[in-house]
Amino acid sequence: QDNMRIALVVKALGIGFFEAAAEGAEEAAGELGNVEIIYTGPTDTTAEGQIEVINSLIAQGVDAIAISANDPDALVPALKRAMDRGITVISWDSGVAEGGRQMHLNPSSTPLIGNTIIKLAADHMPDGGEVAILSASATATNQNAWIEAAKEVLPNYDGVDLVATVYGDDLSDKSYREAQGLMASYPNLKAIIAPTTVGILASCQAVTDAGKIGEINVTGLGLPSEMAGCVDSGATKSFAIWNPIDLGYSATMLAHAIANGAETGAGAEIPMGRMGSVTLDDTGSAAMADPFTYDSSNIEQFKSIF
């Protein structure tokens, strides 16, 4: 029997998070045997670039595509064509609209992430205070959904006051400048929440440079390997992330299962190896696991893993 070829398509190559996910995919492939992983993605995080990648995957006749999308809608026609040609398509991490995939694997549930990022800040602010969010680009769907969810649970945290949401476009200089702007505009700021790796790193640096370690806690979502310095310096007390290795592993397992004929309707339960199984909701999505929190107690252990 021929190898099953599963393409893991990411937003752009060279992002630590996705490199780790690719590792997980390889792990799954090793477990399954007879599976070849094609890890690919465009140069920039653009939908047009991903479509070119999808076209070449269709041409190669891969068996399955598991994609983290740069645009939930723009990829739909291209992915539909892939499905028409008998290719299994699932999305993971950053989703594709329903018509363009057979299922979507959320790293975690949106409300849970929203709650987590606020909680990370609130945990270190016993007396409450001002917090601000520094996101990726204003058009990043993922981040926007999490921020929405965070705003919803905000009333549950007494005294925590969200004063601003700004966008660093995932550029280090712009994120840094935005963080500086936050500190200048809100002298009483207690925490910066950045649900994106470039943003959280730049904020740490800005807070460190402003000499405000201890005054302002930078938190949000980041990778232990990238955040180790921030935790060491104390600019970040804790942050969260789901395990990208697990995510890549799960996506591969799901793609493999569906390509082998697993049902994908609402309520369907699909196994994903060592991660157990997921049950699809009526939008065809499922959540993998809860985000995991890292702080000085465990960062050393994880920083060399992902």
Add this chain to the structure above:
Amino acid sequence: MTTTTRSIPDRLRSPLERNLKSWESLLMLVAIGIFIANSFASPYFLNAWNLSDATFNFTEKAMIAFAMALLIISGEIDLSVAAIIALASTAMGAAVQAGVGTEGLVLIGLAVGLACGAVNGFLVTGLGLPSIVVTIGTMSLFRGISFIVLGDQVYKSYPADFAFFGQGYVWWVISFEFVLFAIIAVIYAVILHMTNFGRAVYAIGNNATGALFSGIRVGRVKFTLFLLTGLMSGVAAVCLTSRLGSTRPSIAFGWELEIVTMVVLGGVNILGGSGSIPGVVIAAFVMGLVTFGLGLLNVPGIVMSIVIGALLITVIALPRLWSMWRG
């Protein structure tokens, strides 16, 4: 005043000989070479449907590249083309929300393209500003307006028949976009190489003052070229929006440099004055074949752009190196 009138021959070299020694022939060889290399490198390459899919990688960009070629030959440049796509697409998206039908959408897309071209044209010819900086400015301005309008939202739910422009097939594997690309190529080749207007474009690119002093309406010609470039961006916006089925302000981000690269690779002198449409057509295929071929080998996109960048420099450097070695 003269004793004898001597007849001056029309040409010394025949047009055929000229063509054989041209840039286009060199590029054609490159294209054929890449085609052959691709068909050996990947078993999936020689397949009608796959090749048809591959054309989508360049058709929209090439449509703009043709108009851009004329603009660059005339000594100007438009870096705002990708931003015009964004604005035109946003306008179409807004129109969808207002219940406009397919024909209306197409008209709106083209009209916005024209309007943006007119803005550039006015700033450059009306106010006499250098086009490279003007269009760096309008590039931010046009896309900035789509951001203002659309923010983090998306326009979708385009009418079903709107999908034809970017996803439809005219016959077998021949897509609508490809047919449109071919038609536009022919139109521009005719305009540039066979008409008064085309001749004026060359004259202006070589010496705008001289052209003005020869009774050419330099401002009007340049303005028209900006209009055409805007219009082509509008056409590309229709196709791309239809192909993506949705609009976000970041649509077609970074295309301007790829389009300029395509034009330059096609042998158009970036300083103006010379170039041809057949050259740009071949360059479009070369870029499409390279990215598709490397894509089939799952080479990372960034490596592809290295290849394109290196191709750009070497293809231009080769003839010069060659002549340096010989003399």
Add this chain to the structure above:
Amino acid sequence: MQLELRPDVSNAAAPTPLLSLSGVTKTFPGVRALSDVSLNLYPGKVTALVGENGAGKSTVVKVLTGIYQPDEGDIWIDSEALSFPTPQSAETAGVTAIHQETVLFDELTVAENIFLGHAPKGRFGLIDKTAMATRAREILDGIGAKIDPGATLKDLGTANKHLVAISRALSIDARVVIMDEPTAALSQKEIEELYELVESLKAQGKAILFISHKFDEIFRIADFYTVYRDGQMVGEGAIIDVSEPELVKLMVGRDVSQIFPARDHNVGHDILEVAGYDHPTEFADIGFTLRRGEILGFYGLVGAGRSEFMQALFGITRLSGGTVRIDGAPVSIASPADAVASGIVYVPEDRGKQGTISALPIFQNVTLPSLARISRKGFIRLAEEFKLAREYTERLDLRAASLDTDVGNLSGGNQQKVVIAKWLATQPKVIILDEPTKGIDIGSKAAVHEFMAELAAQGLAVIMVSSEIPEIVGMSDRVIVMREGRIVAELARDQITPETLVSHAAGIREAAQ
């Protein structure tokens, strides 16, 4: 062969040359600009280099100043063989030149222009700006130029720019001074000052090479002459031993009459009427009429605003007021295209920039304004195009290898013919020729004059802007004199004398009455 010997041995009468050139050959792709030429310059003497357009005069200047490297041949200074691989090495050897093209920089100051490349250095090797300004002042004063060394060059007029170019050449302490058509852009007064300058350079024992197409000038200031024809040296000697016709014959290789063509001055009805032409800053209240078959001369000192007015008439410049009528009907001219459509065409002064499109072939240059005529529905018909181009280029006896030769490869005179052919092909009613013979050799000059007469005889109305008095006197039916942007006199045929022209142009009161 004379070149085997040192020139001083061969000619006992002449002093020892300071600089001599022998066996120099220079080829460009497709052109042999110089073949085996020689040249001798003597201390304290002026040597005139004459030759037709394209004879290779400027090329030899560039060889002498290190801009071009000769393919073969030697340069000797003080009996020492030298080579000039860079312009600096020529400067170091004491050779400096005023080039034919202006080699200046609009955005730099006058002083910076003068000292570019050899500025006085102060501490840390930095440019000493005060010393530079002082020395610039000295040099400018030395040639009688009233120019502020701190002024930005772009604010200067053409003549002053030329004086800066001269100052630049003088800023190098040179033993050999080369002047390539230095008087082409200067007014009479400035030319006189230049002559004085040449005298003082002679007195300092410098060797001077003087290139000019103007014979009065040559006979006035030169001591020796050298003649080039088609890149070869065809004669040299002392000026006192040669007559003007002899020199012309050497140069052209045949006899050329320097008499202006005979004309019967039969003028027809009014064709062009201009009234109240105003420009906010350049000229005011210009009005005149022009008749069929007439040659109307426009005289004035350089900078009188004639070109500005002509360009306005041709639709290049925007106006504040005025009317134009052609054949009695008012026309509005907002662009050159309008002017051409109304039958007014303009042969500009600046051939390279405004006249030709040098990277396009001859036939495309010729047909550019007539495209509508040779095309059907906007599509060019190539056969018609070549036919039209051939018709007019042959009428003008253009010399070119083929019609698809790029115009940039032609000599100046032939380029001028392309420009004229281009306009004749539009079958105009009025042709404006702005300095039509500027920088054109004597042979082509006569041809241009003859052709102008022919055009007038065919019923065309000709406006000829010229700063050359003989040309104005010899060719015009009527002359309009401009000074400082205004018309100051209109002279009928019998009033046209050098004296009246100069006194009106310069504003000398007595004569102006």
Add this chain to the structure above:
Amino acid sequence: MKRILASRELLLLVAIALVLGIISSRFPAFITLSNLAAVFNDTSPLILLAIGQMIVILTKCIDLSVAANLALTGMVVSLINISAPGLPIIVTLAVATGFGACLGMFNGILVWKLDIPPIVVTLGTMTIFRGTIFLLTDGKWVNSHEMSDTFKAFPRTELLGLPVLSWFAIAAVILFTIVMTRTTLGRAFYAAGGNPHAATYAGINVGRTQFWAFTISGALAGLTGYLWVSRFAVAYVDVAGGFELTVVAACVIGGVSIMGGIGSVPGALLGALFLGIIANALPVVNISPFWQMAISGGAIIIAVVLNAQANRTKGRVILKRAEHAT
């Protein structure tokens, strides 16, 4: 003096004062000395790059590869820092400047010796440089904790109240003002771009002058590359993505003519500051992020229009001259 305060620079100075005035009317804290110092520090990389770009544009060229050069050099010094954390900072600075200069020389050689149009060369090297980072690292990031402390601390070390980063910008402004106005090379840049043909006659090798312009631009980009990655304590492929257009915009706003021959260090400085102030003010002024792009586009267009107005030749003014004479 007249030249330094030519209308262009003056106009820009007024515009900057105006912008500052408007911002301070709503946010007085913005114009406190310490905040302005912070803005200057933040703009320093742009100033360094704009000076290099200005010199390149002066010679009728353009360098689109500066940001890619910055990213590649930044990555190279980061990798060196990982393998040799104890390297003295002076060596790092020399390596960064030298490596950047080499990349610039590569551009310069192609322009000079092969006569390829600069926009084509740098369009190509832009992608090549960035791609090289990917090939070097496989796309991996170099993170803060992998960099040595001295490596990170250098640009933020305070000297007389200002961080070293700011001092680099100040030093560059002073150094290049002298180079451009008081050295033969500086004059050559103006001459080569102002009138290349005439420059040849004046003994200036235009190609070689352009080569040096690219070298300087490359050296400054390399230096900025180190300062950038150490300041933000991270290096990856996309560092300063798209920044080349900001740099060109700063030059254009600063009155540098894209046609060559016109421009000055103070102009480039002011152009960079103008953009820097807007970029720093926008987050403070709380303008919707969706407006930022359109605003900076509008600013560029207005600046170009104003510059063109200031540069407009007044013609020869024959009539006025005549009036003065009488």
